[in-house]
Amino acid sequence: xxxxxxLTVLLPLLGVLFxxxxxxxxxxxxxIGIVGSGTIGLSFVIAVGALFETLALxxxxxxxIVTLFQWIDVAGLDISFSYQVDQLSLVMSLVVTGVxxxxxxxxxxxxxxDKAFWRFFTYLNLFIFxxxxxxxADNFLLLFLGWEGVGLCSYLLIGFWYDRKFEKSTTASAGxxxxxxxxxxxxxxxLGMFLIYSTFGTLVFTDVFSRALxxxxxxxxxxxxxxxxxxxxxxxxxxxxxxxxxxxxxxxPTPVSALIHAATMVTAGVYxxxxxxxxFASAPTAMMVVAVVGVFTAFFAATIGxxxxxxxxxxxxxxxxxxxxxxxxxxxxAFSAGIxxxxxxxxxxxxxxxxxxxxxxxxHEQQDIRHYGGLKKYMPITYxxxxxxxxxxxxxxxxxxxxxxxxILWYSYANxxxxxxxxxxxxxxxTAFYMFRLYxxxxxxxxxxxxxxxxxxxxxxxxxxxxxxxxxxxxxGGFIGIPEIFSGEHGNLFHSWLAPVFKSAEIKLMHIGGHxxxxxxxxxxxxxxxxxxxxxxARYIYLKKPSVADKTAAKFKGIYNLLLNKYYLDxxxxxxxxNPIVKGSESILWKIADNKMIxxxxxxxxxxxxxxxxxxxxxxxxxxxxxxxxxxLGILIALLWIILSYS
Amino acid sequence: xxxxxxxxxxxxxxxxxxxxxxxxxxxxxxxxFMSIELMxxxxxxxxxxxxxxxxxxxxxxxxxFVMAVAAAEAAVGxxxxxxxxxxxxxxxxDEINILKW
Numbered sequence: 030x031x032x033x034x035x036l037t038v039l040l041p042l043l044g045v046l047f048x049x050x051x052x053x054x055x056x057x058x059x060x061i062g063i064v065g066s067g068t069i070g071l072s073f074v075i076a077v078g079a080l081f082e083t084l085a086l087x088x089x090x091x092x093x094i095v096t097l098f099q100w101i102d103v104a105g106l107d108i109s110f111s112y113q114v115d116q117l118s119l120v121m122s123l124v125v126t127g128v129x130x131x132x133x134x135x136x137x138x139x140x141x142x143d144k145a146f147w148r149f150f151t152y153l154n155l156f157i158f159x160x161x162x163x164x165x166a167d168n169f170l171l172l173f174l175g176w177e178g179v180g181l182c183s184y185l186l187i188g189f190w191y192d193r194k195f196e197k198s199t200t201a202s203a204g205x206x207x208x209x210x211x212x213x214x215x216x217x218x219x220l221g222m223f224l225i226y227s228t229f230g231t232l233v234f235t236d237v238f239s240r241a242l243x244x245x246x247x248x249x250x251x252x253x254x255x256x257x258x259x260x261x262x263x264x265x266x267x268x269x270x271x272x273x274x275x276x277x278x279x280x281x282p283t284p285v286s287a288l289i290h291a292a293t294m295v296t297a298g299v300y301x302x303x304x305x306x307x308x309f310a311s312a313p314t315a316m317m318v319v320a321v322v323g324v325f326t327a328f329f330a331a332t333i334g335x336x337x338x339x340x341x342x343x344x345x346x347x348x349x350x351x352x353x354x355x356x357x358x359x360x361x362x363a364f365s366a367g368i369x370x371x372x373x374x375x376x377x378x379x380x381x382x383x384x385x386x387x388x389x390x391x392x393h394e395q396q397d398i399r400h401y402g403g404l405k406k407y408m409p410i411t412y413x414x415x416x417x418x419x420x421x422x423x424x425x426x427x428x429x430x431x432x433x434x435x436x437i438l439w440y441s442y443a444n445x446x447x448x449x450x451x452x453x454x455x456x457x458x459x460t461a462f463y464m465f466r467l468y469x470x471x472x473x474x475x476x477x478x479x480x481x482x483x484x485x486x487x488x489x490x491x492x493x494x495x496x497x498x499x500x501x502x503x504x505x506g507g508f509i510g511i512p513e514i515f516s517g518e519h520g521n522l523f524h525s526w527l528a529p530v531f532k533s534a535e536i537k538l539m540h541i542g543g544h545x546x547x548x549x550x551x552x553x554x555x556x557x558x559x560x561x562x563x564x565x566x567a568r569y570i571y572l573k574k575p576s577v578a579d580k581t582a583a584k585f586k587g588i589y590n591l592l593l594n595k596y597y598l599d600x601x602x603x604x605x606x607x608n609p610i611v612k613g614s615e616s617i618l619w620k621i622a623d624n625k626m627i628x629x630x631x632x633x634x635x636x637x638x639x640x641x642x643x644x645x646x647x648x649x650x651x652x653x654x655x656x657x658x659x660x661x662l663g664i665l666i667a668l669l670w671i672i673l674s675y676s
Numbered sequence: 677x678x679x680x681x682x683x684x685x686x687x688x689x690x691x692x693x694x695x696x697x698x699x700x701x702x703x704x705x706x707x708x709f710m711s712i713e714l715m716x717x718x719x720x721x722x723x724x725x726x727x728x729x730x731x732x733x734x735x736x737x738x739x740x741f742v743m744a745v746a747a748a749e750a751a752v753g754x755x756x757x758x759x760x761x762x763x764x765x766x767x768x769x770d771e772i773n774i775l776k777w
Contacts, residue, residue, distance in 0.1 A: 651773025654708075658700050 030078030031093050031114050037072035037122060038112070038161045044068035044154035052147025058137070065150030066133035069157055073126035080119050088529055091115060092235070094167050101170070105230070113167035113234060117530045120368060121164035121300050124375045128292045129157050131495045135383050136284040138491030139390060149189060149282070156182035160293055164300060169222045169232040172301065176265065177215065179294045184208040186289060187281040200280040207274040214264015214271055218301075221257030225308075228254070238307045242533060248312060255308050255315030259322075262298030266352045268326045273599055275349055279341040283386030286341060291348045291382050292375035299355040299371050303364045306534035310362065316538075320360025320445055324452050327353025329596065331459035335466070336582075336592045339396045340385045343467050347422065348378055350456060354437050357453060362538045363440035365527040369510045370437055372523075373429035376506050377421040380499035384415035387488040387496065388471060392478065398467060403476035407485035410493040412472045414500035419468045421503045423461035423560045432507035435553050439512075442552055443544050454556050461560040465567035474572055512553075514546045684725040691718035705757050705767040709750070716746050 047064050055061060083091050097110040112118075133153060140149050159178025166172040188204030195203050226232055228250055229240045241251075262268070267275035278290045289295070302309060302319065309316055327350045334346035351374050358367035388404065388411060389396055405412045421428035424435060434457060442450035478485070487493065510523035519525050570577045582589045591597070691714055698711025720739045727735025761767050764774075 651775070653769055653772075654700055661696055661700065 030075055030082050032095055033075055034079050034095050034112050034114050034122075034165065035097050037075050037126060038158060038165065040068040040072045040075075041154045041158040041161065045151055045158060048147050048154065049151040052151060055147070058141065058146050061147050061150050062133075062137035065154055066130060066137065068154060069126055069130045069133050072157070072161070073123070073130050076119065076122045076126050079114055080123060083114065083116070083119060091529065094235075106226070106232070108168055108170050108232060110171060111167040111233075112165040114165070115530060116527050117300075117303060117368065118165050120372060120527070121296075122161060124296075124372050125157065125160050125164060125293050128375050128379050128499075129153075129160075129288060131498055132284050132288040132292070132379060132383065135287075135386075135492050135495040136282075138489050139284050139386055140282065141489075141491075145189070149186075152182055152185050152189070153285075153288070156186070156289060156294070160297070163297055167234055169225060169234070169237075172304075173215075173218065173222065176218065176261075176297060176301075179289070179297060180208060180211045180215070180265070183211070183278065183289050183294060186285040187278050189281055189285065193280075195277075195280040203277040203280040207278050210271050210274040211264045214261045217257045217260025217264070218262075221254050221261065224250070224254045224257060234304065238305075238533070241307045241311060246311075251308060251312035252314045255305070255312040256318065258301065258305055258308070259315060259319055262302050262356075263322065264298075265301075266295050266298030266356070267349050268298070268322050268353065268356060269329070272326060272330065272349050273595075273602060276342055276345045276595070279339070279345050283341065283382060283389060286345070287379045287382030287386070290345070291378040295348065295352055296355070296371045296375070299352065299359065299367055302356070302359045303368055303531070306359075306364045306531050307537065309359070310534035310537040316360050316362065318360075319356050320441070320449060323353045323356025323358075323360050324441070324449050324456075325353070326350070327357060327456045328452050328459075331456045331463065333592055333595050334463040335459060336589060338399055340388065340398050340401075340467065340471065341382070341396055343398070343463060344378070344381055344385060347381075347460065347464065350460060351378065351422070354434065354453070354456070357441055357449065358437040361437070361440040361444040361449070362535065362540060363437065363444065364531040364534065365524050366433065366436040366440055368527060369523050370433040373421070373433040373503070373506050376499055377418040377428075377430055377503040380414055380418040380496065380503050381422070383492070383496055383499065384411050384418065387411040387492055390488055390492070391485045392483055395478070395483065398470045400478050401471040402474045402478065403472070404485055405472045408472075408487045410487060410496060414496040415472065416468065417500045418503050419464045422464055423564060424457055424556065425461075425560060425564075426557060427507065429503050429505070429507035431557070432510050432512065435556060436510065436512060438556055439549055439552060442548075444538075444540050450552065454559055457556055458559045458563045461563035462567050465564045466571055469568060469571040474575075512549070514549055681725060681729050684721060688718045688721040688725070691715075691721065703768050703770055705760075705769050705772070708769065709753055709757070713746060713750070716742060 044065055044067075048061055052061050083093070092113065092115040095112045095114060097112070099107070099109045101108040133150075136149065136153065140146055143149065156179060159175045159182055161175070163172055163175025163179060166175060184204045184207060186204075187207055188199075188201040191199070191201045193200050222232065225237055228246055229237050229244065231237055231240070264271045275290060275295065279286055281290070309319065330346045330349035330353060334343050334350060337343045337346060351370070355367045355370050355374070358364070358370060387408065388401070391408060392401065395401075417428065421430035424431045426432075438450055438453045438457070441453050510521055513519075513521050513524075594600070695711045695713075695715030695718060698714065699708050702708050702711065720742055723735040723739050723742070727733065727739075757767055760772055764772060766772070
């Protein structure tokens with residue numbers, strides 16, 4: 030199955046062609062839905078096959094490269110459409126196709142009756158195609174192709190309902206914002222790629238990484254490459270300072286938010302950093318930057334999430350916060366812990382989004398949690414699965430979130446220090462709090478919606494079955510990564526599976542052990558108790574004494590408004606970056622450079638030629654005899670010349 | 677008695693000048709056309725003169741070529757003039773300046 034891995038990329042492309050070209054004519058939702066999700070399902074089956082085949086191989090032969098064809102061969106730059114099937118890319122492909130398949134099936138129910146049903150599935154399949162290129166690529170350029178492709182699909186899907194209003198403007202401008210912010214990150218990624226090529230003379234992963242170990246490259250070059258690549262990752266994965274696009278990306282349909290803006294695309298940055306682990310491990314400064322950016326993003330996004338009232342906004346900030354955790358793990362040198370969190374987060378965050386979609390669906394597009402309440406008895410399946418996901422993300426054992434989050438917290442304590450751990454735990458408390466605030470305000474308590482207008486009901490099977498599947502995964506997904514203090518040496522299956530990929534990076538980092546199991550256990554208990562008490566506190570505030578929340582908000586009005594307005598980050602960017610560019614473009618680039626200089630030059634040249642030819646054209650007066658006269662005179666002069674030169 | 681060669685050449689030059697003046701000054705396209713024929717014939721006269729005086733038949737041969745070309749040119753030229761007349765109802769070449777910018 031390994032050599033068939035290219036089918037996992039090509040099948041979604043076939044889906045794109047089928048739905049994109051024939052979809053508008055077929056109009057049959059069943060056919061479109063089956064083709065759209067069937068191709069992804071088949072990809073998943075192939076990826077699973079490749080996983081088992083790789084598992085059967087000895088550890089040192091688990092990196093296989095499948096070459097499709099040569100793409101670019103020019104002046105020493107040799108780029109192929111090659112797919113690298115190894116432990117890391119297999120994990121990512123399984124998450125992308127697996128969660129992708131579930132969300133495709135869910136979308137058949139969610140998008141039922143939409144006038145552009147076929148377009149939705151075309152874009153979703155295109156996204157999977159691009160994402161698979163990203164995770165399977167064996168060189169930076171092919172990765173970049175997928176990187177840009179997922180950005181395009183993100184743009185297309187955010188603006189999917191282009192005729193709808195979103196907040197102050199339209200969904201189209203939200204898509205544009207996502208695209209432009211991503212481009213800023215991509216610029217950094219490109220610079221990093223150029224620097225890699227000029228340093229190592231190749232863009233193929235295996236060559237770059239082996240040369241990174243053997244070449245004598247000064248550390249500041251590594252730092253520069255790592256920082257550039259990380260700028261790309263902050264754009265794609267919505268980290269400080271490029272996080273502003275993700276909340277606006279919620280303008281898209283909810284399955285899109287689940288698939289692209291929570292489970293897969295936004296983790297591309299994490300994947301890329303993990304893939305380049307050797308480069309990052311060779312640049313301690315860059316590792317520190319990654320960790321600091323990660324932990325601060327996790328913390329700040331979580332604080333914003335505390336006060337948002339839009340169900341999808343809360344989840345969006347939660348996503349940013351969890352991505353921050355992943356970068357914290359990478360910065361701490363715990364690459365496999367970061368990837369582990371990518372996986373578990375894909376399960377429970379996709380579930381949360383799909384559950385939110387189910388709620389929004391039954392509440393007629395109402396997204397404000399202040400107008401929910403008591404939905405438990407109307408939507409039992411959505412309620413149950415949402416609760417599982419909320420417990421999982423809060424890090425309560427034995428659900429999946431506990432294992433991955435705790436591993437990250439432990440490594441941030443062991444490798445970075447207690448400050449990082451402390452911020453991480455505070456973030457975990459905030460996470461548990463806002464998640465259960467969301468849960469209690471939606472599913473429990475008094476019914477705060479208008480019974481005459483809204484009749485909440487459980488969603489169709491097409492939507493609830495994916496919820497149940499994801500619920501099971503969120504609950505048990507963590508058991509493949511049980512910490513070694515419980516499972517013994519090499520008991521952490523996930524860790525030992527990925528270990529060969531990160532081996533050379535971890536040797537380079539050389540973290541000194543020196544920490545006891547007792548410490549690990551203690552920290553684990555502290556964080557679990559903290560999260561549990563946060564849940565209890567959320568229950569107390571939002572179920573028992575709703576007035577406490579209002580009073581607190583009134584008491585700390587300044588902080589409350591600061592958080593509600595997302596630290597005025599949008600406004601700051603608007604004032605410091607967007608407006609100067611817009612104004613500068615208008616008054617200098619447009620009115621002076623373009624209108625006066627460029628247009629002036631071109632119009633001036635045209636005018637000059639017009640004037641000259643206006644004078645000269647009078648010779649062409651249209652009277653044939655004047656031409657004849659000139660000719661005769663010319664002949665006479667020529668004759669005269671000849672005669673005179675003879676004498 | 678032999679007529680001196682100068683006489684022929686002077687006559688030829690005179691005819692040529694009349695032709696040039698006709699082409700340059702007359703407004704009627706037919707007359708301009710006739711003037712061109714006059715110039716061609718003056719050239720023919722020169723050819724024949726030299727041919728006769730030098731005892732070389734090549735000049736006579738050339739005249740036949742010139743006459744053949746002149747006939748063809750007259751046919752095409754007159755056809756053009758008729759076509760223009762049908763369009764513009766005039767053969768006055770001052771007024772035929774439709775190709776001017």
